[in-house]
Amino acid sequence: MGKDVEVGHHGEFSAKDYHDPPPSPLIDAEELTKWSFYRALIAEFIATLLFLYITVLTVIGYKSQTDPALNGDDCGGVGILGIAWSFGGMIFVLVYCTAGVSGGHINPAVTFGLFLARKLSLIRAVMYMAAQCLGAICGVGLVKAFQRAYYVKYGGGANEVAPGYSKGVGLGAEIIGTFVLVYTVFSATDPKRNARDSHVPVLAPLPIGFAVFMVHLATIPITGTGINPARSLGAAVIYNKNKAWDDQWIFWVGPFIGAAIAAFYHHYLLRANAVKAFGSTRSSPNV
Template sequence: MPISSIAIGNPAEFGSVDALRAALAEFISTLIFVFAGSGSGAAFSKLTDDASTTPAGLVAAALAHGFALFVAVAIAANISGGHVNPAVTFGAFLGGNITLVRSVLYWIAQLLGSVVACLLLEFATGGLTIAAFSLSTGVGVWNAVVFEIVMTFGLVYTVYATALDKRSAGNIGIIAPIAIGFIVGANILAGGAFDGASMNPAVSFGPAVVSWSWDNHWVYWLGPFLGAAIAALVYDWIFISPATHEPLPTTEYA
């Protein structure tokens, strides 16, 4: 069970070269991801006179975030695991895949990466507003929380199935960044018109800091963390812990 495998870690890990290197990888990957994702929204808004909420704008955002996350996960996978998301890190922690100490380092790095990305984007665009995540008209806060829970569940479940599950070696592990990018892009198409489809507290945090807009910001923390927790517990309890059978070698059914 996940709860029994949770590890706090050693405080000395805060100064470990390996842990700091991994945190730096998370910082860089999150910066790249947020710069591309938020930048695509700002660019589309500028090109269409603030019509970024049109269907074309939603598709553009989905593609930009999907492609950028694929790259961000791939370039950090061998160093930090390529979480690029505090909710993913939380899910990995609940499954015993990362210590609490290293999780804190990752969270700090991810949030800083997002803030720096938004500051760079604001400077590079000559002061263009980097809009914070917000709820669409008619969408209540609890509607948005449910959206974030379900979307983040899909994301973290995908991370477990393709990257964290030790049986995902080989071809499945190789496609993990693609699968993770695809599920985020698809979720943006599903929920982007309702609450922005964050699934990632860091992605919401950077724009909120730069624009200093905190309306309903808690939604983008509570929803993703709950979704990540449910995905981690479900996958670990049902598909990892029992180990009820040994997968057949591919030669058995090729």
């Protein structure tokens, strides 16, 4: 593949010092014959299981610590800050561990955004999402098995729009929060940046984890913070209460819209892929 080009001053084209990988085929049946494909599915399943196990346990532990009936007073526990660190920290750890095997998606919204940017095939995207959802259900199932006395009492870690907020506000929070996350994923894994800063692939999990942390700080009071349909589905399946199911669509529609916007913004507006997508044009020096 030849070098990519970018428009400079006076309309000249200059060679870039990096190569974009070719777009993934829409349907790649050959993947189904490769062990690396199934190894990636296992990695996504286990990573999402561990993610839900640690984070939902943190949420339930926090609520039990702040229950006056158990402690006599509000002792604070880890607080919202601690919950946000739990989610962001686990994403940092798990992306670091699985990036070399599956890409470290651990989130159907991330997978969807990368699929729209032609970073993976439709078959891989669908199978990743299935593995992530199954892993999330199993992870929350482990939480219920270990914390059966508190699980239902403290909401099961399920995402719901908080009282005082409309469903529209909840949907907007999920769209913007997922945009922040998926935009960070694209930026942290950009081959243009990797080519010029060799340390970027090693550090990529850090900004992704921080994005999750910051979004949780902002949106826990609104929706409990979904930005990950597998996380929301896993908690809803095991908790299985009406409110969690009534609001479930918000935690799929919002993240998928946010991911689509982030994919378009980064891949087709900020990057040279827009030229490839809409046809090469030369800039007029008079513009």
